[in-house]
Amino acid sequence: MNFAQFTLQEQGVVILAALVLFASFSLLAQTRIIASIHAFAWQGALVAAATALVAFVAGQPHLYLSALITLALKAMLIPWILHRIVVKLAITREVETVVNPALVLLAAAALVAFSYYVALPVEKLSTLATRNTIAISMAVVLLGMLIMVTRRQAITQVVGFMSMENGLFFAAVVSTHGMPMVVELGVAFDLLVATVIFGVFFFQIRQSIESLDVDRLSRLAESTELDEAVEPEEPRE
Amino acid sequence: MNALFATLLVPLLGSMLMAVVPRCRIAGWLNVAFAATTTVTSVILALEVLRSGPMLSAGKFFYIDAFNVYLVVLTAFVATTTAIFSRPYMDYELGRGRLNSRRMRLYHAMYQGFLFTMLLALSTNNLGILWVALEGATLATVLLVSLYRTPESVEAAWKYFILCGVGIAQALFGTVLLYFAAASVLTVPEDGLLWTTLHGIAGQLDPTVMSIAFVFLLVGYGTKVGLVPLHNWLPDAHSEGPTPMSAVLSGLLLNVALYAVVRTKMLVDGALHGVSNMPQLAGYLMMAFGLLSFLVAGLFLHRQRDIKRMFSYSSIEHMGLMTFAFGLGGPLATFAALLHMTLHSLVKSAIFVTVGHATHIAGTQAIDKIRGLIRTQPAVGWGLLLGTAAIAGFPPFGLFVSEFLLLVATMESWPWLTVALLSGLAIAFAGLFRNIHPMVYGNQPEGQLPVQANMLPVYLHLLLALWFGLAIPAVLAHWFDQATQLIAGKGVL
Numbered sequence: 045m046n047f048a049q050f051t052l053q054e055q056g057v058v059i060l061a062a063l064v065l066f067a068s069f070s071l072l073a074q075t076r077i078i079a080s081i082h083a084f085a086w087q088g089a090l091v092a093a094a095t096a097l098v099a100f101v102a103g104q105p106h107l108y109l110s111a112l113i114t115l116a117l118k119a120m121l122i123p124w125i126l127h128r129i130v131v132k133l134a135i136t137r138e139v140e141t142v143v144n145p146a147l148v149l150l151a152a153a154a155l156v157a158f159s160y161y162v163a164l165p166v167e168k169l170s171t172l173a174t175r176n177t178i179a180i181s182m183a184v185v186l187l188g189m190l191i192m193v194t195r196r197q198a199i200t201q202v203v204g205f206m207s208m209e210n211g212l213f214f215a216a217v218v219s220t221h222g223m224p225m226v227v228e229l230g231v232a233f234d235l236l237v238a239t240v241i242f243g244v245f246f247f248q249i250r251q252s253i254e255s256l257d258v259d260r261l262s263r264l265a266e267s268t269e270l271d272e273a274v275e276p277e278e279p280r281e
Numbered sequence: 282m283n284a285l286f287a288t289l290l291v292p293l294l295g296s297m298l299m300a301v302v303p304r305c306r307i308a309g310w311l312n313v314a315f316a317a318t319t320t321v322t323s324v325i326l327a328l329e330v331l332r333s334g335p336m337l338s339a340g341k342f343f344y345i346d347a348f349n350v351y352l353v354v355l356t357a358f359v360a361t362t363t364a365i366f367s368r369p370y371m372d373y374e375l376g377r378g379r380l381n382s383r384r385m386r387l388y389h390a391m392y393q394g395f396l397f398t399m400l401l402a403l404s405t406n407n408l409g410i411l412w413v414a415l416e417g418a419t420l421a422t423v424l425l426v427s428l429y430r431t432p433e434s435v436e437a438a439w440k441y442f443i444l445c446g447v448g449i450a451q452a453l454f455g456t457v458l459l460y461f462a463a464a465s466v467l468t469v470p471e472d473g474l475l476w477t478t479l480h481g482i483a484g485q486l487d488p489t490v491m492s493i494a495f496v497f498l499l500v501g502y503g504t505k506v507g508l509v510p511l512h513n514w515l516p517d518a519h520s521e522g523p524t525p526m527s528a529v530l531s532g533l534l535l536n537v538a539l540y541a542v543v544r545t546k547m548l549v550d551g552a553l554h555g556v557s558n559m560p561q562l563a564g565y566l567m568m569a570f571g572l573l574s575f576l577v578a579g580l581f582l583h584r585q586r587d588i589k590r591m592f593s594y595s596s597i598e599h600m601g602l603m604t605f606a607f608g609l610g611g612p613l614a615t616f617a618a619l620l621h622m623t624l625h626s627l628v629k630s631a632i633f634v635t636v637g638h639a640t641h642i643a644g645t646q647a648i649d650k651i652r653g654l655i656r657t658q659p660a661v662g663w664g665l666l667l668g669t670a671a672i673a674g675f676p677p678f679g680l681f682v683s684e685f686l687l688l689v690a691t692m693e694s695w696p697w698l699t700v701a702l703l704s705g706l707a708i709a710f711a712g713l714f715r716n717i718h719p720m721v722y723g724n725q726p727e728g729q730l731p732v733q734a735n736m737l738p739v740y741l742h743l744l745l746a747l748w749f750g751l752a753i754p755a756v757l758a759h760w761f762d763q764a765t766q767l768i769a770g771k772g773v774l
Contacts (some may be wrong), residue, residue, distance in 0.1 A: 183448065185454060189447060205443070220460050223460060224473075226410065231409075231413060239421060241424060245442070247434075248435045249435055
């Protein structure tokens, strides 16, 4: 990969891709809930900027609209909703403990290497200027999953989920200049509904276990069923 | 074509109307009425397709052929019979104070919304919209799983939401890759997600990209099908939600997800045909995942303590069997898979309806507390027994035929795997009956009283399953054969 061959705009897209990936890493390392929501908003803004740049480079006017939707939805509306929920639930100051942060970050680096490995055959075929961005977007998706696996708080899990969605959208933009508009609108709609439902859930979870630590949601695991079965019955009248 | 729009619009309108109807009693009836109207229009649609062949409409946005039209009819039909069951059942739950009238409104609105998303997923020609609709189906049902607001149900719903969300995100990545492969071939990339277009140019699509895309799509949609090891959400979601929801989730949603997998498999098979060194990659992957799910779920049947959980594992087992059959390919296995899909939907929803009544009789879902159903209420007891016999593949019922056909097909191409299939069937059979037997026959606890049960849907479904087992009507056999031709290249008849 010779960066000198890239035009100025292409270099810009690649730099933005790198920043999106960086935002994923900072999400992974961030232990404060509010800060991770902010990092997520920044990632959304970066994806929107990259989309606008691709729209300019490729001369695809409909991508400007996608960029606008992304900016409105992922950089503003969804972070704002999450922020409000955090304030309402009074957990603004909560700090999460991540088990073994160094290991998690190493795993993240390995995932990035892995995505480059998987994306190589795809890159060879690509006729587009933005080549290694597919690998980066796949890495963002995988890192989103890693966030969801390593975090215990319901809200940070949702942030991981949304950041995964960022990776998917980014993949669509850089590899194919965006999906057909109707699909993009559908995906955006689903995402918005999902955010609202997540919001409802936070309150439901809070009500049922008086915390948002999803580790405590463990009544339904297969192993506990046996324990429940041997529990003594309540004496009947 | 008008029938198609009616089929989609009726549940959509129903969903909106139900969101504002304040009276639960009326909403229950309206739910039945909307679902029944959808069934009628879907049958009209099916007759149109039967007469004039596959059709594209609304600027290639919808595509209806023999494969999806029968699933449309099946979906609408099972949704109707389940709605008939749901009306008194939910009334009873309301009376017991497990939910309030606001949540009932949510329930009815989402029931119709769920029906709409499934029909949209089935009828659309655009693979992107297929994804949107399937995600929509998750969103519509997730709040219904937590409808009772018990800690268990909230946990089940959260698991369902997160796992299916992550899973289906993989499917979106696969869809992006599909589009990427198509866009480099097509002159008008806008058409690159239309299934008909993709199917036409399948031979030109890049095989490497298509294989990677299929892995993502299989993992993504496979999560929704409930394939092991991505099945963790399924028993929870199916057991904690209201019983009518369990019936439509098990009977319908899993089918729609499998439908999505099969559609993409057809594309990947086209792309890999003759080019790659492993032309049946998609089939092998599906066979492996399917067989694993089938065997693992069969074993899990033995250690269940909750009756609805047990039948959810039975659903995983049957979905595994169908995935295996579709993966095996070839006309006979495909025919068997299509037949199995239909019969499993009918019988499994009938079982869940019966289980709903049984849990009302016993007042619990715990298997070791449900006893003596036949003594207390013969209709429910026999319904459960016959339903279980049907789902286990006993001869007079149709599932015996489909499983037998699948075994024959396996014997032809992979003789050794028949051993695995037969032992899996035996394990599942033993698992079901060791639990069902005491529930149906055992001594009834004192003071156990019959409830007002609506067994009409159950008997209707079981009769259909019996009919298909004794003699598949010629029209239907022809129909399945057409679908088989579409998927496998040639028919069996």
